Amino acid sequence: MTDMTTFERIKKVSKERGLTLKQVAEKSGMSTNAIYRYNQGVNPKYDSLRAIANTLGVTVEYLTGETSDTDKKKQVDLADNDVIMTFEGRPIPPEDIELMKRLLRGGEKND
Known part of the structure; x- marks a missing residue:
């Protein structure tokens, strides 16, 4: 793995997830330009790194360069609307998330 900075790693993963740095900052509870600093x-x-890592679904250790492993095994609460779920690097549309929830409940709608 090349020697990338924390900023470069954040930028790389954000792009893979289809997010701008501003979007990542906002979803991480930071000001829109925080990551650019x-x-x-x-x-x-x-x-801040932990919040960004959680938003991007990677570890803090990946962002700081301590590991090259971007995989983060994470349990996701499907009721948490602030979690960005992706499949193959693309965000999952809300209607698909609703279908996933219904399937996980055994086909029952949650009214």
């Missing part, structure tokens, strides 16, 4: 020499705080 990491490219200007600002060191991210651990809590």
Whole structure:
């Protein structure tokens, strides 16, 4: 693995997930331009990295370069509308998520 910066890793995974850096920042509870500061020499705080990692579905260790493994085994609460779920790097449309929920409930609609 090449020596990428934390910013470059965030940018790479964001692109793979079909998200802009601004979207990742907002979904991570940060200001829209927060991530861009990491490219200007600002060191991210651990809590910020954890929020970004959770948004992108990777580990903090991947973002900091401690590992090249982007896989993060994660349990997802399907009721959490703030979680970005992807399949093959593309966001899953809300109507498909609803279908997945129904299938996981055994075909029952949740009214």
